[in-house]
Amino acid sequence: MQEVYLCLDVGGTEIKAAPLDKRGNFLAPVRHFPAMAGADRQTLLENFGWIFSSICPENALPIEIDLAFPGPFDYKNGICLLQGLDKYDALYGCNLRRAFSEISGLLEQKIQFINDAAAFALGEMAFGQATQAGRALFVAVGTGCGSAFGVNGFLAEEGTPGVPPNGYFYNAPFRDSCVDDYISRRGLEKLSGEMLGVPLDGRALAERIAAGDERAKACFRCFGEQLCDALQPQIEAFCPDTLCMGDRLWQARHYFCTRWKNFVQTRRLLYILHRILLCGLCRG
Template sequence: MTRYIVLDVGGTTIKGNVVTQENELFFPEEKVFDACADGTREELLLNFLSILNQLNPRGDCVQSICFAFPGPFDYARGISYMKGLSKYEALYGLEMQKTLQDLDETGWIKTASFHFVHDIEAFAYGICRRYPYLADKRVFCLCLGTGAGSAFLANGTVVKGTEGVPENGWIYNVPYKESIIDDYISARGLARLSKEKLGTELDGYHLKVMADDGDERAVEVFLRFGEEIGSAIQGFLNGFHPQVLVLGGNLAKAYPNFQDGLHTTASLEGIEVLVEHETSVRIFEGLLANCMRRK
């Protein structure tokens, strides 16, 4: 049976599973691991090896190990160029496949092929598999979490550098206000707003609990966060003219809390807003499709 290991590499956690080419999952629920994203190079590499061996404890033959990684990243060569994003900086310039295979003492990792895909690109392809009606539409995928990940689809294919779309399809590093978009519509952007309003930095989960319990300060934080999102993405809505805006990532779970703010600053008339709660599952599906295309 052909098996693939799929990994959704986030800034806080790494989620993984083992999948067959028929899209059958070995683990009913995804396995979740600490990302150790601010660790040393050695700590990060050992963490990846540990995760791989936990997903394949018997050392069975695996066709491919498929990573969904945030950018900036050289996906063809498997080299991370993340810097100044508070995650995986110790891996900068490292050829991950060769390094992990050199460190492998079990043997099965050495024989597997490696595939690296932009995490939101994988998400976008997974979205198309989950919702076939999107195949002929213009779709703007935006995942909100430790960063602001993005991908643009036209007729079921990821597009980059066309009208209204940045060179790589990434909006995170586009200049915005005093820095870049990533600093405003991400977990740290939300934390900054909570610091301003509540005097302390809170994450999305705790803010959502407070807002759902009627705390007006938390409600205001989410309203402002939604306004920030709308303001940041309006230029891409104008340039790309999507028919569907897909929101994913952990912060998308708070969409009911920030949707009013979003609609205040973004012109969304005629645009369907689709909130996807199973971000990692869609990424796994997109990774599998990508690996099978390239094998």
């Protein structure tokens, strides 16, 4: 019977999951599941259990479950600390290592957690576009703004100059609030509400742009400018040679490309829009 690792990328909108072998090879295509992030605790746990069983191949033995989970999160002890960020509030304080062990039948030490942006970074540095990077900054924008910092193929150690605590800058002061309130889905919805009179997410804005709506295109350009402003202090402090962006920015890149070209070229950065996360779970 084949031994498999069940790997999940837990987002606020959807959960991407696939079975991998110990070498990081996919044993089945990545599947997408609704996150149900606003549901009650029992519903959320049942949803995770359904995902575990759904992605495990027939005649395969799951030997570990690896989850990339957004922070704040006590990754060492498996305790969810998300609260007030529009996702998984019902899991606050829940020992997910114990809960998932009970659901799956695996020992608690076989349930592993890592920050989702950190898994993204590990995947890119080991298998993707940042294999040659000396200093790399990784940013994944979705329900919130995830980040990680890499040095010579590894996650930057705590205390590395220019690296914020835990590698997070979602809570860094920005304008009248913090980065996460602007560089996120809800930030884009707030911006579109102010500029267009109706709050729209990235997909809805892209549909309007495809239909020829110039105001929607201007909204994305404004979001790109905010993103540059939010990243500038991090880049100046850490001095990366590579900037890797993931998640929904891939679809939006055409709409704020000009500002990005100037932003990147003046800092001699290799700018990469890419995302490899599930492979990074095996390495993490």
